[in-house]
Amino acid sequence: MQERYEPRSIEDEAQSFWESQRSFRVTEDRAKAKFYCLSMFPYPSGKLHMGHVRNYTIGDVLTRHYRMRGMNVLQPMGWDAFGLPAENAAMANKVPPARWTRDNIAYMKKQLKSLGFAIDWERELATCDSSYYKWNQWLFTRLFKKGLAYKKTGVVNWDPVDQTVLANEQVIDGRGWRTGAPVEKREIPMYFFRITKYAEELLGALDGLDGWPEQVKLMQKNWIGKSEGVRIGFPYELNGEQKNLWVFTTRADTLMGVTFMAVAAEHPIAQYAAGKNRKIRAFVEECRKGTVVEAELAQIEKKGEPTGLYVKHPVSGEQIPVWVGNYVLMGYGEGAVMGVPAHDERDFSFALKYGLPIPQVIQVGDGKFDDRKWYAWYDEKGAGQCVNSGKYDGLGFQQAVDAIAADLKAKNLGEKQVQWRLRDWGISRQRYWGCPIPIVHCPSCGDVPVPDDQLPVVLPEDLVPDGTGNPLAKLPAFYETRCPSCGKPAKRETDTMDTFVDSSWYFARYACPDQPGAMVDERARYWMAVDQYIGGIEHAILHLLYSRFFMRAMRDEGLLDVAEPFTNLLTQGMVLAESYYTDANGRREWVNPADVALTRDAKGKILVAKTKSGMEVVYDGIGTMSKSRNNGVDPQKLIEQYGADTARFFIIFASPPTSTLEWSDEGVEGSYRFLKRLWNYGFTFSKNTSGSKASAKDVRREIHAVLKQANYDLGKHQFNTVASAAMKMLNALEKLPGAENETAKEGLSILLRLLSPITPHVCHALWRELGFGGDVMTAPWPEPDPAALEQDEIDYVVQVNGKTRGNVKVAKSADQKTAETMAAEAVKKYIDGKAIRKTIIVPGRLINIVV
RNA sequence: GCCGGAAUGGCGGAAUUGGUAGACGCAGCGGACUCAAAAUCCGCCGCCGUUAAAAGCGUGUGGGUUCGAGUCCCACUUCCGGCACCA
Numbered sequence: 008m009q010e011r012y013e014p015r016s017i018e019d020e021a022q023s024f025w026e027s028q029r030s031f032r033v034t035e036d037r038a039k040a041k042f043y044c045l046s047m048f049p050y051p052s053g054k055l056h057m058g059h060v061r062n063y064t065i066g067d068v069l070t071r072h073y074r075m076r077g078m079n080v081l082q083p084m085g086w087d088a089f090g091l092p093a094e095n096a097a098m099a100n101k102v103p104p105a106r107w108t109r110d111n112i113a114y115m116k117k118q119l120k121s122l123g124f125a126i127d128w129e130r131e132l133a134t135c136d137s138s139y140y141k142w143n144q145w146l147f148t149r150l151f152k153k154g155l156a157y158k159k160t161g162v163v164n165w166d167p168v169d170q171t172v173l174a175n176e177q178v179i180d181g182r183g184w185r186t187g188a189p190v191e192k193r194e195i196p197m198y199f200f201r202i203t204k205y206a207e208e209l210l211g212a213l214d215g216l217d218g219w220p221e222q223v224k225l226m227q228k229n230w231i232g233k234s235e236g237v238r239i240g241f242p243y244e245l246n247g248e249q250k251n252l253w254v255f256t257t258r259a260d261t262l263m264g265v266t267f268m269a270v271a272a273e274h275p276i277a278q279y280a281a282g283k284n285r286k287i288r289a290f291v292e293e294c295r296k297g298t299v300v301e302a303e304l305a306q307i308e309k310k311g312e313p314t315g316l317y318v319k320h321p322v323s324g325e326q327i328p329v330w331v332g333n334y335v336l337m338g339y340g341e342g343a344v345m346g347v348p349a350h351d352e353r354d355f356s357f358a359l360k361y362g363l364p365i366p367q368v369i370q371v372g373d374g375k376f377d378d379r380k381w382y383a384w385y386d387e388k389g390a391g392q393c394v395n396s397g398k399y400d401g402l403g404f405q406q407a408v409d410a411i412a413a414d415l416k417a418k419n420l421g422e423k424q425v426q427w428r429l430r431d432w433g434i435s436r437q438r439y440w441g442c443p444i445p446i447v448h449c450p451s452c453g454d455v456p457v458p459d460d461q462l463p464v465v466l467p468e469d470l471v472p473d474g475t476g477n478p479l480a481k482l483p484a485f486y487e488t489r490c491p492s493c494g495k496p497a498k499r500e501t502d503t504m505d506t507f508v509d510s511s512w513y514f515a516r517y518a519c520p521d522q523p524g525a526m527v528d529e530r531a532r533y534w535m536a537v538d539q540y541i542g543g544i545e546h547a548i549l550h551l552l553y554s555r556f557f558m559r560a561m562r563d564e565g566l567l568d569v570a571e572p573f574t575n576l577l578t579q580g581m582v583l584a585e586s587y588y589t590d591a592n593g594r595r596e597w598v599n600p601a602d603v604a605l606t607r608d609a610k611g612k613i614l615v616a617k618t619k620s621g622m623e624v625v626y627d628g629i630g631t632m633s634k635s636r637n638n639g640v641d642p643q644k645l646i647e648q649y650g651a652d653t654a655r656f657f658i659i660f661a662s663p664p665t666s667t668l669e670w671s672d673e674g675v676e677g678s679y680r681f682l683k684r685l686w687n688y689g690f691t692f693s694k695n696t697s698g699s700k701a702s703a704k705d706v707r708r709e710i711h712a713v714l715k716q717a718n719y720d721l722g723k724h725q726f727n728t729v730a731s732a733a734m735k736m737l738n739a740l741e742k743l744p745g746a747e748n749e750t751a752k753e754g755l756s757i758l759l760r761l762l763s764p765i766t767p768h769v770c771h772a773l774w775r776e777l778g779f780g781g782d783v784m785t786a787p788w789p790e791p792d793p794a795a796l797e798q799d800e801i802d803y804v805v806q807v808n809g810k811t812r813g814n815v816k817v818a819k820s821a822d823q824k825t826a827e828t829m830a831a832e833a834v835k836k837y838i839d840g841k842a843i844r845k846t847i848i849v850p851g852r853l854i855n856i857v858v
Numbered sequence: 859g860c861c862g863g864a865a866u867g868g869c870g871g872a873a874u875u876g877g878u879a880g881a882c883g884c885a886g887c888g889g890a891c892u893c894a895a896a897a898u899c900c901g902c903c904g905c906c907g908u909u910a911a912a913a914g915c916g917u918g919u920g921g922g923u924u925c926g927a928g929u930c931c932c933a934c935u936u937c938c939g940g941c942a943c944c945a
Contacts, residue, residue, distance in 0.1 A: 047945095050944090050945050091943085091944065092945085164943080174944065175944080177943085225861085226863095226940075229860090229861050229862080230940090301859095301860090302859080303859095304859090305859040334859095432942080433943080505943070507942095507943095543945095544940085545945085547862080548942085549940085549941095581939080607868080607885070630938090660882085666871090668870085669869085671884070674883070674884055676884080677884055680898095716874075719874080727872090727882090728871090728882080730883090731872080731881070731882040733882095735882065806878085806926070809925055809926035809927095811877095845925075847925055855877080855926065
């Protein structure tokens with residue numbers, strides 16, 4: 008061991024030690040409490056980015072902390088290895104996605120190891136291995152047989168030039184990313200998982216997820232979107248046939264204010280009208296060309312076209328015109344809505360635009376309608392009562408809904424209904440680099456699931472996609488097969504599964520990745536559920552919801568007992584960095600923040616930013632690290648320059664785990680300085696005679712007080728203040744007079760244990776060097792000594808009328824009266840000549856005198 | 859557009875969950891050491907004001923509740939995440 012802090016050798020040594028001891032290997036030890044700590048597995052995109060480092064550092068802090076608390080902690084790692092980027096890279100480099108992916112995995116694994124994470128690598132898995140995706144296929148066939156997986160048509164983006172389906176990401180301003188051709192919508196057959204069957208359970212179980220952030224539960228609740236309303240039929244006659252146009256509404260109380268109906272372009276009425284009239288046909292065509300992305304759909308200008316058809320109001324019998332509206336979604340509800348302009352903002356602007364009547368049917372208080380404002384009352388369910396509504400006048404929201412639903416039911420024109428926003432999960436992808444869907448299309452037997460003994464359907468790994476459709480569909484050796492049922496020639500499905508399928512159950516497979524005969528085995532019953540899951544907030548809805556669905560599907564197959572995969576959830580914030588560009592003749596060149604030099608004024612405010620060659624650069628704010636803005640920081644360089652401990656410390660220290668983290672090279676320097684200082688103190692404290700500003704008793708009290716707070720913060724997962732606590736401890740220790748070896752040793756042993764989950768290497772080395780016995784990673788977690796925290800005097804803040812005016816030290820034994828008198832004395836000049844109305848005492852903290 | 863968040867010194871952030879706003883760190887300023895620089899160490903550091911103090915102001919904006927509000931309530935502004943084929 009050298010006296011200088013040299014992270015390279017310290018970290019190499021610690022990592023080899025853990026490796027040789029197999030320190031992080033765990034088994035199903037029933038003598039200890041199990042703790043399954045999991046970070047979201049990475050997509051092997053090439054190299055680690057800071058978001059990964061942050062995610063896995065947070066997971067590692069938790070893992071090491073719980074290990075020291077004596078738990079049996081599993082922290083595995085694997086690869087979300089199928090997906091679009093591998094195909095893009097394949098096209099660019101003419102290398103098969105499999106090779107690109109596996110090379111990336113090898114490199115990123117090395118990077119992860121160099122960060123010193125307490126991972127049980129013996130459980131590593133990759134979703135592109137057939138030993139893994141075989142079980143995607145196996146479960147798919149079970150669900151298919153139960154009707155939980157089924158086929159129907161779905162809408163996709165179609166590039167007419169490349170003759171290929173595009174992901175939403177590959178559509179830029181309505182055009183194909185490679186061809187620039189306007190993208191069309193196309194309906195194709197796809198397989199779906201019937202997640203809606205579990206909608207009620209997925210919603211209800213959210214209440215029991217006490218370890219999840221409220222915001223995530225709320226987002227899931229809104230996404231599932233249970234709404235109670237009334238399904239209403241508007242009768243009409245078409246070609247002599249009596250029909251009903253059905254709509255769903257949560258505001259049946261506004262039924263008497265309906266002045267138009269709007270149907271989706273794909274609705275049968277729109278289709279019929281389009282067949283009769285060229286103008287309508289053109290409009291329907293225009294709607295069908297539009298986007299499939301809901302965010303864009305919600306922002307397009309609301310347009311409509313009258314169909315010339317009318318339906319009858321189910322209560323009044325009035326004729327109501329039917330319009331085609333570009334904002335009505337075929338996939339939600341009935342594909343038709345009733346228009347109540349006076350009480351719905353969207354209907355209101357639609358009616359204004361097309362000159363439709365806007366009759367008021369709800370009165371709120373004694374408020375008057377105003378041209379601009381009346382529609383704003385739409386969301387005030389229950390705030391008003393019906394007016395201009397015939398027999399329903401005077402009824403409140405619920406009474407009106409009940410009465411109207413009853414009347415409609417009597418006429419067979421409606422009933423109360425529950426509607427869900429959640430849609431079934433379409434899993435078919437017309438892509439090569441994914442898990443093949445195990446279906447054989449037989450001319451006589453139809454869609455036949457591949458039998459167990461023919462699984463897995465192996466994905467050929469040597470293909471290179473070219474951007475014109477799925478290469479599997481052009482490979483007879485893959486798709487030509489025989490029907491498993493009748494033996495006649497048949498065609499294998501060439502679509503692959505959505506990669507969300509792969510990531511919906513990988514956490515269960517970590518329990519038994521070597522199991523060849525089953526999706527999961529008994530070991531999964533031991534380890535599941537995941538006790539702590541950590542990942543980006545961007546996964547708050549889809550990934551987490553799909554995983555919750557999968558656990559229920561697996562439970563219903565008898566594979567597992569748990570329904571909720573993740574008991575506790577920590578959603579980590581993103582890693583951001585500043586970005587700068589030079590602007591030469593209107594051309595932006597992005598400059599990496601590391602190459603920007605700043606000039607500051609006397610107070611540290613930034614005056615000018617220039618490149619090292621002297622060109623002035625423009626500051627473009629703070630944002631996610633990205634290639635396009637050239638503001639990425641490479642973790643590899645960071646580790647090489649400062650070591651893994653500095654990288655880990657800075658990431659933990661700079662921001663609480665759930666907030667965004669702003670990168671700062673100076674902050675990294677500061678973290679490095681702290682570790683150096685710690686190292687030096689560890690080597691020299693016994694010789695140190697300079698620090699003599701505090702008594703051993705005060706230092707000891709401070710160490711234990713800081714430890715108490717740090718343990719509290721750990722419980723909240725607020726790790727940045729735990730890092731601060733370590734710094735405070737070192738600051739306190741450095742004030743200790745040289746002779747106080749016992750206090751110094753105790754303080755250091757607390758500091759090293761507290762810090763070891765964050766910077767395990769340096770703590771490992773110092774712990775051994777100082778001879779504390781054993782290894783810091785297996786040492787017991789430190790707890791504060793109550794005796795050290797004892798104080799004889801209490802420091803009270805004294806306020807007058809809520810404003811802080813002074814302090815007073817009161818003996819612990821003093822009674823309230825004494826404390827009040829002393830407080831009044833301390834702020835005499837502020838209360839002189841005024842009558843004291845009352846005095847508020849917060850025990851041990853504050854005295855407020857009201858005058 | 860809809861759903862969910864966030865906003866505190868020059869900067870990242872802290873505040874025992876309604877009780878001293880700015881812990882800890884960065885940047886900056888002053889000093890020690892050095893021929894010098896780096897490294898290290900010591901001190902100062904919200905704004906305004908002052909010789910120094912006092913007083914005053916201060917947690918995105920505007921209102922409210924309270925003895926007391928960064929924290930609770932109402933209305934807004936800006937930024938960020940998601941919106942079902944990026945992962």
